[in-house]
Structures are given as structure tokens and as C-alpha cells.
Amino acid sequence: MGLMDGLEALGLGGLGKIKIFEEEKEEKKPEPEKKADKTIQEEDILLEKQFECSVCDRKFKQLTVRPNKVRPLGQDSILRPIYKDVEPIKYDVILCPFCGYAALSRYHGPLAKPHRQLIKDNISANFRQMPTECGSTLSYEDSFTRYKLALLNSVVRQGKNSEKAFICLKTAWLIRSWKDAVREDSLExxxxxxxVAPQEREYLHNALEGFIKAMANEQPPYAGMNEMTLNYLIGALCVELNENLTDGARVLQEVITSTSTNATDRLKDKSRDLLIEIRNLMKKNKEQ
Ligand SMILES: [Zn+2]
Structure with missing residues (x-):
């Protein structure tokens, strides 16, 4: 008797040879799925957006990063966000191609009349109109020029120290990113x-100077940063540049001992690590 006998009456004959359990086959490993090419192309994160110039009132289009299209994988010690495949920082300066007014996106907006006049007199008067087409992407070189213009505009319209320092910091971030992007052994x-590379230090130095001044004369937020984050950043810049180490140690100590909710455990840990680095640098500097 087979287990299935008796089912013929139900029309299910011919099952005598059916196997209840399949023979164990050699287990086939599923073929690894071919990894889809997940490299993001810079063009994919961009869109053309229309802006109105706060100085000459003309409308112009430029490339901006689509919201939510990129997320940083992490950040380095001087808070530079690190992205995979693309560099959105390149697109953060809004520049009017007609009059030369340029600002970081966070500072782009209506300007007071005297500030407009300062830009008209000191920048627009000599500015040579640029091409108005957006193209598909921006080169590092063009982006670097835009950052320089943003800094110049900020200086001309007497922007806050924190703003000028932040532009310098972002320019240094851009140079770092550019460094990663240039191919080994290339002419480029x-x-x-x-x-270009030597300018990174110069921009970082100016960022440090500006942020120290901002801390002394401005109220938070400083370019969007709370006081504790800025303390940490100043400390990190001191380490990076091997400059103002005593000041650096002091502001990091402030983060470590602070009871403010802005001094998170993570920020305190990072500050402790930097403080160790500062002490090592101080020792080394003495020996030299
Ligand atoms: Zn304009």
C-alpha cells in the first residue's frame, strides 16, 4: 500500500509513484544578485531653478541641488560633510550672471538699500556679464570662482564675521573635495x-580668525551653528592649522564641561579627542 492509494476513486489515480519527500538535492546557492550600478551621477541631483537678483532685480536660472537627493555619509573633523559620488557643495553659491552679486544660499535674500548700493558701486560697476546658460554641471574651478565672488560680496557689503568665516570654511571644504576628485598623475x-592646494590652509586660517571674532562679538546662531558646535569647530581648526592652541584648548574644555543640551555626548567625545591632539601638538612644538 502506498500512502496515496485509495484516491483513485476521487479521480486522483496515477499517484502511486509520487514521492512525499523530495530527494535532497545539493543545495544550490542563489546566484548573487548583480549589484545595480548605484553610482549617482551629478546631473541626477541637480535642477535648474530661477532666482531673482537682490541687487539688480533681474531673473536668472542656475543649477541647484534637488532637496533630499543627497545625504552626507559622515563628516570630517572640521565638519565637512562627505558625500558619495557627488559634491553638492559646489552648487551652494547663488550668483547673478548680470551684476556679479553672489551669496551662499543661506544668505541669499532681500538686501538693505545701503548694502545693494555698496555692491552696485564696488562690484557691478566693473563686473563683466557671464554666460546665462546653466550647463549640466559645474566644474570645481567654476565653483571655486563663485565662492571667491561670494566672499568678495560679503566683504563689500560688510557681512558679519560669522558669514565671512563660514564662506572661507566652505571654500576650504570645496578645495578638499576637489583634491579627492583630481586623478593621480594627471596634469590637472x-x-x-x-x-589651488596651498589655498586650503589660507581659507581655513581665515575661517578660524573670523569665527574667533564672531564668538566675541556676535550672538548665536553663528552661520546656523550653536555656541557649542562653534567652540568645537574653533578647536578643530586650531588643531588642523597647529595655531592658537591655547585658545583651542580653552574652547574645547568649555564644550567638555558644559551642561548645555547643545554639548551632546558625541560632541564632548570629539572635543576630548581633539584636546589630546592639542596637548600632543603643544609638546611637539616645544621640542622643535
Ligand atoms: Zn544681479
Whole structure:
């Protein structure tokens, strides 16, 4: 008797040979799924957006990063956000191609009349109109020029120290990102190392100077940062530049001992690590 006998009456004959359990087959490993190419193309994160210039009132289009299209994977010690495949920082300066008014997106908006006049007199008067087409992406070189213009505009319209410092910081971030992007052994790399790389330190130095001044004369937020984050950043810049180490140690100590909710455990940990680095640098500097 087979287990299935008796089912013929139900029309289910011919099952005598059916196997209840399948023979164990050699287990086939599922083929690894082919990884989809997840490299994001810079064009994919961009869109053309229309802006109205706060100085000459003309309308212009430029490339901006689509909201929610990119998320940083992390950040380095000087708070530079690190992205995979693309660099949205390149697109953060809004520049009017007609009159030369440029500002970081966070500072772009209506301007007071005297500030408009300062820009008209000191920038627009000499500015040569730029091409108005957006193109599909921005080169690092063009983006670097835009950052320089943003800094110049901020200086001309007497922007806050925190604003000028933040532009310098972001310019240094851009240079770092550019450094990662230039190919080894290329002509471009040689040119980059000769002409651009040395400027990273200069921008960081100016960022540090500006943020120290901002801390003394402005109220938070400083370019969107609370006091504790700025303390940490000042400490990090001191370490990076091996400058103002005593001041750096002091502001990091403030984060570590602060009871403010802005001094998070993570920020305190990072500040402790930097404080160790400052002490090591101080020792080394003495030995030299
Ligand atoms: Zn304009």
C-alpha cells in the first residue's frame, strides 16, 4: 500500500509513484544578485531653478541641488560633510550672471538699500556679464570662482564675521573635495597642487580668525551653528592649522564641561579627542 492509494476513486489515480519527500538535492546557492550600478551621477541631483537678483532685480536660472537627493555619509573633523559620488557643495553659491552679486544660499535674500548700493558701486560697476546658460554641471574651478565672488560680496557689503568665516570654511571644504576628485598623475593634479592646494590652509586660517571674532562679538546662531558646535569647530581648526592652541584648548574644555543640551555626548567625545591632539601638538612644538 502506498500512502496515496485509495484516491483513485476521487479521480486522483496515477499517484502511486509520487514521492512525499523530495530527494535532497545539493543545495544550490542563489546566484548573487548583480549589484545595480548605484553610482549617482551629478546631473541626477541637480535642477535648474530661477532666482531673482537682490541687487539688480533681474531673473536668472542656475543649477541647484534637488532637496533630499543627497545625504552626507559622515563628516570630517572640521565638519565637512562627505558625500558619495557627488559634491553638492559646489552648487551652494547663488550668483547673478548680470551684476556679479553672489551669496551662499543661506544668505541669499532681500538686501538693505545701503548694502545693494555698496555692491552696485564696488562690484557691478566693473563686473563683466557671464554666460546665462546653466550647463549640466559645474566644474570645481567654476565653483571655486563663485565662492571667491561670494566672499568678495560679503566683504563689500560688510557681512558679519560669522558669514565671512563660514564662506572661507566652505571654500576650504570645496578645495578638499576637489583634491579627492583630481586623478593621480594627471596634469590637472600637478596644476591643482601648485595653484589651488596651498589655498586650503589660507581659507581655513581665515575661517578660524573670523569665527574667533564672531564668538566675541556676535550672538548665536553663528552661520546656523550653536555656541557649542562653534567652540568645537574653533578647536578643530586650531588643531588642523597647529595655531592658537591655547585658545583651542580653552574652547574645547568649555564644550567638555558644559551642561548645555547643545554639548551632546558625541560632541564632548570629539572635543576630548581633539584636546589630546592639542596637548600632543603643544609638546611637539616645544621640542622643535
Ligand atoms: Zn544681479
Amino acid at each position: 593634479k600637478k596644476k591643482f597642487e601648485r595653484d
